[in-house]
Amino acid sequence: MADPLAGPDPLAGPDPLAGPDPLTGRDPLTERDPGYPAEQRDAVYRVIAERRDVRRGFRPDPVPADVLGRVLAAAHQAPSVGFSQPWDFIVITDRARRERIAALAARHRDEFAADLPRARGGAFAALKVSSILDTPVNIVVSCDRTRGGRHTLGRRTQPQTADFSSVLAVGNLWLAARAEGLGVGWVSFFDERELASELGLPAHLEVIAYLCVGYVSRFAPEPELATAGWARRRPVSWAVHTEEFGRRGMPGTEPVDPLAEVIAAIGPPDVGAMAAARERQDRMTKPRGSLGELEDVSVRLAGLAGCCPPPLPEPACVAVFAADHGVHAQGVSPWPREVTAQMVANFVAGGAVVNAFAAQAGAEVTVIDIGVAAELEPVPGLLPRKIAPGTADFTEGPAMTRDQAVAALTAGVEIARDLVAAGNRCLVTGDMGIANTTASAALICAFTGADPAEATGRGTGIDAVTYARKIEVVRRGLARHQPDPADPVGVIAAFGGFEHGALAGFILGAAALRVPVILDGVIAGAAALAAAALAPDAIAACFAGHRSAEPGHAVTLSYLGLRPLVDLGLRLGEGTGAVLALPLVQSAARALREVATFDSAGVSDKT
Numbered sequence: 001m002a003d004p005l006a007g008p009d010p011l012a013g014p015d016p017l018a019g020p021d022p023l024t025g026r027d028p029l030t031e032r033d034p035g036y037p038a039e040q041r042d043a044v045y046r047v048i049a050e051r052r053d054v055r056r057g058f059r060p061d062p063v064p065a066d067v068l069g070r071v072l073a074a075a076h077q078a079p080s081v082g083f084s085q086p087w088d089f090i091v092i093t094d095r096a097r098r099e100r101i102a103a104l105a106a107r108h109r110d111e112f113a114a115d116l117p118r119a120r121g122g123a124f125a126a127l128k129v130s131s132i133l134d135t136p137v138n139i140v141v142s143c144d145r146t147r148g149g150r151h152t153l154g155r156r157t158q159p160q161t162a163d164f165s166s167v168l169a170v171g172n173l174w175l176a177a178r179a180e181g182l183g184v185g186w187v188s189f190f191d192e193r194e195l196a197s198e199l200g201l202p203a204h205l206e207v208i209a210y211l212c213v214g215y216v217s218r219f220a221p222e223p224e225l226a227t228a229g230w231a232r233r234r235p236v237s238w239a240v241h242t243e244e245f246g247r248r249g250m251p252g253t254e255p256v257d258p259l260a261e262v263i264a265a266i267g268p269p270d271v272g273a274m275a276a277a278r279e280r281q282d283r284m285t286k287p288r289g290s291l292g293e294l295e296d297v298s299v300r301l302a303g304l305a306g307c308c309p310p311p312l313p314e315p316a317c318v319a320v321f322a323a324d325h326g327v328h329a330q331g332v333s334p335w336p337r338e339v340t341a342q343m344v345a346n347f348v349a350g351g352a353v354v355n356a357f358a359a360q361a362g363a364e365v366t367v368i369d370i371g372v373a374a375e376l377e378p379v380p381g382l383l384p385r386k387i388a389p390g391t392a393d394f395t396e397g398p399a400m401t402r403d404q405a406v407a408a409l410t411a412g413v414e415i416a417r418d419l420v421a422a423g424n425r426c427l428v429t430g431d432m433g434i435a436n437t438t439a440s441a442a443l444i445c446a447f448t449g450a451d452p453a454e455a456t457g458r459g460t461g462i463d464a465v466t467y468a469r470k471i472e473v474v475r476r477g478l479a480r481h482q483p484d485p486a487d488p489v490g491v492i493a494a495f496g497g498f499e500h501g502a503l504a505g506f507i508l509g510a511a512a513l514r515v516p517v518i519l520d521g522v523i524a525g526a527a528a529l530a531a532a533a534l535a536p537d538a539i540a541a542c543f544a545g546h547r548s549a550e551p552g553h554a555v556t557l558s559y560l561g562l563r564p565l566v567d568l569g570l571r572l573g574e575g576t577g578a579v580l581a582l583p584l585v586q587s588a589a590r591a592l593r594e595v596a597t598f599d600s601a602g603v604s605d606k607t
């Protein structure tokens with residue numbers, strides 16, 4: 001067989017690129033192709049920008065065969081691996097068949113809905129995810145992963161490129177349909193084999209896409225999921241990296257330093273919105289000041305959002321950052337280090353206290369492996385972001401390098417962004433890391449100047465001897481590193497757990513997006529000190545969920561000027577105290593949004 005990479009085959013006829021173009025006279029060897037004239041180019045970008053996934057507003061008008069033919073021919077011109085053209089298109093119009101298919105999708109939609117946290121479930125119920133019966137034509141795009149035989153160029157090491165090729169056919173179809181005024185809605189609530197059997201697909205064909213196609217009166221300007229508040233578009237500059245992953249920025253601009261960028265984006269609260277919230281609290285049908293602390297919470301939420309009333313902080317997501325600590329070797333905790341990894345498995349399985357509290361509050365739990373000293377199996381709900389398998393012992397040297405501290409901070413920023421882009425309107429901090437109260441105490445001393453005896457607590461519960469040792473370990477660490485609170489990255493690197501760095505980044509990310517973040521106990525508090533040292537205005541986004549039993553936490557809260565919402569003597573961590581405060585923060589916003597005013601309700605004010 002001829003080597004397909006060796007160049008043009010002499011038997012294949014004249015090279016179409018040799019010599020001047022017969023139409024324009026342009027010589028392709030010396031002149032570059034000019035692209036399309038501006039108007040045609042604009043039309044291409046226009047169809048890309050205005051293509052929408054359409055779920056509602058379909059018209060019953062039939063789609064003429066010639067229009068459908070053009071759209072399918074456009075799909076068939078997609079690029080494909082080794083030019084294997086692995087797609088087939090199954091055009092379905094039969095009502096009875098569509099009813100059976102709609103029933104298959106409805107079952108999986110209901111199963112998905114049952115798995116959602118309560119706040120998300122409400123939003124999902126309002127969404128329409130399939131138009132199988134509202135559209136005159138449904139088109140299934142399949143993939144034959146074997147088409148072209150075993151020597152298909154480019155498919156050997158990446159067999160998934162066959163599926164990618166069929167997806168490109170979907171893209172072409174979607175764009176051509178938009179140009180024809182046809183809406184397309186992609187439905188993926190199927191068990192692939194169930195659907196394949198309904199369609200009589202041979203066993204070696206995969207279903208790639210189920211598309212509902214029909215005329216519409218208008219196309220929405222934005223994705224429906226964005227308009228409905230389910231998810232947001234990520235800025236393109238977050239998606240473009242220069243040379244290496246992580247050096248983000250658009251071509252022609254300097255690569256952005258994500259941390260510097262996020263810090264620059266954090267601003268002070270909006271005093272106008274805060275004044276409006278205070279004024280509204282005074283006009284609400286209740287005695288002035290009678291909501292106590294919650295009035296301040298509502299005012300701070302308004303200041304953060306920059307409007308009054310502020311949006312409801314819902315849905316919410318608890319991010320549990322898990323990592324191990326080298327200082328565990330100093331005997332500061334009665335628990336073996338392996339418990340960190342074991343608890344991660346418990347969070348992911350839904351069996352920890354934070355899962356129970358989050359279920360009660362209608363919040364989602366996401367677990368992040370930011371530095372657990374074990375290989376963790378990839379499972380849904382666990383984000384693999386390991387910086388290293390645990391930190392070093394800070395009594396012997398820095399817990400981590402500066403680069404690792406920056407990496408942890410950046411990971412936290414990105415997780416905050418992703419969770420907000422996924423539709424969350426309130427972030428909640430959680431943590432897991434055996435020995436992390438020791439690292440927290442050191443961080444708190446470094447940032448606030450507190451004495452180790454004042455900032456160190458008994459963590460999960462230790463005897464007097466271990467407690468004395470723990471204080472001494474913190475003191476030794478401080479003496480060794482002589483931390484400079486004006487260098488927050490250096491302080492994190494000296495003592496921090498990876499979860500402290502990531503939580504600090506998480507707080508900065510939330511503050512930059514002006515989304516409230518509810519802090520759990522002493523670990524989140526230590527991270528908030530680092531965040532405040534990097535960007536003092538970040539604290540405007542922070543709400544202290546509770547006061548933990550750890551003495552360092554009280555030191556932290558008074559240093560940051562935050563008042564805890566719940567004070568129940570909790571000392572568990574995981575995010576439990578913060579989740580308990582979630583309904584309080586949500587109620588504060590809801591009251592400001594929904595309670596009538598004296599004038600609107602016709603209730604007499606106190607004279």
Ligand SMILES: Cc1cc2nc3c(=O)[nH]c(=O)nc-3n(C[C@H](O)[C@H](O)[C@H](O)COP(=O)(O)O)c2cc1C
Pocket residue numbers: 051052053054055128129130185186187188189222223224225
């Ligand atoms: C692979 C894939 C599967 C999808 N599955 C569904 C679905 O099951 N139901 C639905 O309503 N939309 C589905 N969509 C549509 C997306 O929600 C939609 O493309 C996205 O929100 C962006 O909106 P836009 O296409 O209008 O830009 C799917 C899209 C893709 C690419």
